[in-house]
Amino acid sequence: MLSVLLTELGIAVFEEEKFIKSFPFSEPAEDYVFVKKAKSRLSELGKFLYEKDDDVLVNDLGLQDLLKKKSIESQLLNESKLENIQLTKPQILVDAGFAENNDDAIQKLRNFAIQLSSSKVSEVSSSPDLHIIQNINTLDDTDKIINGMSSRLREWYGLHFPELDNIIDSINGYAQIVVAGKRENLSEQVFSDAGFPDSKVQMLSLVKEKSRGGDITNENLEIVQRLAKNILELFDMRNKLESQVDDQMNEIAPNLSAVLGTTVGARILAKAGSLQKMATMPASTIQVLGAEKALFRALKTGSNPPKHGLLFQHAVVHAAPRWQRGKIARAIAAKAAIASRVDVHGGGLNNTLLDKLNVRVKEIEEKYSKPVKRPQPQERHNENFHKSKESKQKRRSQRFKNRKRKNFGRR
Numbered sequence: 383m384l385s386v387l388l389t390e391l392g393i394a395v396f397e398e399e400k401f402i403k404s405f406p407f408s409e410p411a412e413d414y415v416f417v418k419k420a421k422s423r424l425s426e427l428g429k430f431l432y433e434k435d436d437d438v439l440v441n442d443l444g445l446q447d448l449l450k451k452k453s454i455e456s457q458l459l460n461e462s463k464l465e466n467i468q469l470t471k472p473q474i475l476v477d478a479g480f481a482e483n484n485d486d487a488i489q490k491l492r493n494f495a496i497q498l499s500s501s502k503v504s505e506v507s508s509s510p511d512l513h514i515i516q517n518i519n520t521l522d523d524t525d526k527i528i529n530g531m532s533s534r535l536r537e538w539y540g541l542h543f544p545e546l547d548n549i550i551d552s553i554n555g556y557a558q559i560v561v562a563g564k565r566e567n568l569s570e571q572v573f574s575d576a577g578f579p580d581s582k583v584q585m586l587s588l589v590k591e592k593s594r595g596g597d598i599t600n601e602n603l604e605i606v607q608r609l610a611k612n613i614l615e616l617f618d619m620r621n622k623l624e625s626q627v628d629d630q631m632n633e634i635a636p637n638l639s640a641v642l643g644t645t646v647g648a649r650i651l652a653k654a655g656s657l658q659k660m661a662t663m664p665a666s667t668i669q670v671l672g673a674e675k676a677l678f679r680a681l682k683t684g685s686n687p688p689k690h691g692l693l694f695q696h697a698v699v700h701a702a703p704r705w706q707r708g709k710i711a712r713a714i715a716a717k718a719a720i721a722s723r724v725d726v727h728g729g730g731l732n733n734t735l736l737d738k739l740n741v742r743v744k745e746i747e748e749k750y751s752k753p754v755k756r757p758q759p760q761e762r763h764n765e766n767f768h769k770s771k772e773s774k775q776k777r778r779s780q781r782f783k784n785r786k787r788k789n790f791g792r793r
Contacts, residue, residue, distance in 0.1 A: 384434060386427070386449075386456070387467060387474065388442040390414055390494040393427055394478035403430060404478040411497035420447040428452040441467055511657040514630050518648035521623045528553065528616050531609060535560060538606050542598040545589045549582070554617050560610035564603065565590050636731040637721035641714065641739060646695050650718070653692060661719075661726040669693060669715035698743055705753040706746055713742045 385396040392406035405427050407413035416422040431438060431454050438456035440446045441464055449456045459467075467474065472487035481487035506512070532553040539556075540547050543565045550556045558576040562568055568590055573583040598606075624645070631644040635657060638647045653671045654660035660668070670677050672691030680687040689708030693699055693715060702710050717739045724732055 383439065384431065384436050385439045385459070386431070386441075386445065388414075388417055388440070388445045389471065389475060389478070389480065390491055391475060391480040392478065393417075393424070393445070394474060394480075395427075395430070397436075401477045401479075404480065406480060410494050411501050414494075414498070415501070417448065418442065418444040420444045420451075422448060424448055424452075428454060509656065510630065510634050511651060514627065514634065514648050515652040515656075517623055517627050517630065518645070518652050521620060521627065522649075524616055524620045524623065528613060528620065531613050531616075532556070535606065535609050535613065538602075538609075539598075540595070542595045542603075543590070543593055544595050545593055546586075549586060549589065550578075552577075553613065557610040557613045557617075561607055561614070563607070564598065565593055565595070635722070635725040637724045637729070637735055638718060640731065640733070640736045641717045641721045642693075642696060646692065647718075649695070650692050657722060657726055661722045663719065663722075665712070665716040665719040668718055669711055702747075703753070706750050709746045709750065710743055713739060713746065 383398065385399075387394045387396065391410050392404055394401065394405075395403040405424070413422065417424070428449070431449070432452070438449065438454060439459050440449065440456045441459050443458065446456050446458060471491070472481070472484045475481040475487040475490070476483060481490055535557065536547050539560050546556065546559065550559070555576045555578060559568065559572065562572045568586070570583050570587055573586050574580075578586070627648050628644045631639040631648055635647060635651070638651070638657075641647070642650060650668065650671055651657060651660060654663060654668070670688050670691045671693075673688040674691075676688040679685065690699060690711035693711045694707070696711075696714060699707050699711050699714065717735050721732075721735055724730075724735075
């Protein structure tokens, strides 16, 4: 009976508790993980066991699967022996020649633990979905910065050209006009270069001549122009971030992108923590991601729970009537849960998910085209609140009889 033991430093073979052969790892942390995942070859070990032609006992399921691939049948050691192996691990390493003594074995096990932890940290840090999460979070932060800076830009430049704020809604176009300078220097060419149609160009030209804004010094204008240039640079960076999110989501999570869209899918992925974590979530959890406060408030107070969280940003949910949003969000969350699991296992793009979702959304729109009237609570009849005269008399009579029985024989 051969005992093949997987250790942190290599594989040791014992025959009736007597050491006979060892197969050390060249890279302990990496080779150990490969064996645990049943991805290693172990050709020398397979050849050795095949020549021995004896019953084999192993201490690891991954090692058992590897031997099975080499047509070597083996059995797993019982729990008591597995516990004994863990307790005597330093001595096993010494007997197998992986260490000189117990102190050396303990030191090598410590170094192995550090290497294994470092490799796992590196593996997690290089995960592409984590880069998507950082990308979408940066995109959202950039939007907040742009909105804050644009508000300050409109207030400051509005002192000089107040009419411009009511005419131009685009932050990008407003910043391009500010970069051109004072309103006296604004020409039709400047408005055209900012991307406005001819009708608005003519309107801006007329408003510029009749503006009631005050003058602005060159020093203040320089600061305002620098602020506008920073906004334009942030817009360029935002466009690159958005393009990067689209590319990465289509590459890593194509099914999730097809169901939710790249931007909404990335935000839900960031809220879940990773694609692996999202694949383990039920559809009901995905549906309310981003609405945790409302959910816990509903659980605490007994109010109506939220019907959707970040899924409200989905184009179909956002455009749907109020009474359809919850049902559509539930259908989308169900397909998103399936899509995330397909993407985790690398199943490739599956167009049937989106087709089935579109069919379900159409069914909801047709079936619930009008809001469903909730049944009103029925009013209770007066007889439920007021007792009849006859019942009152019966109660009085019963109380009188009870009183007579209680006082019977007393004087």
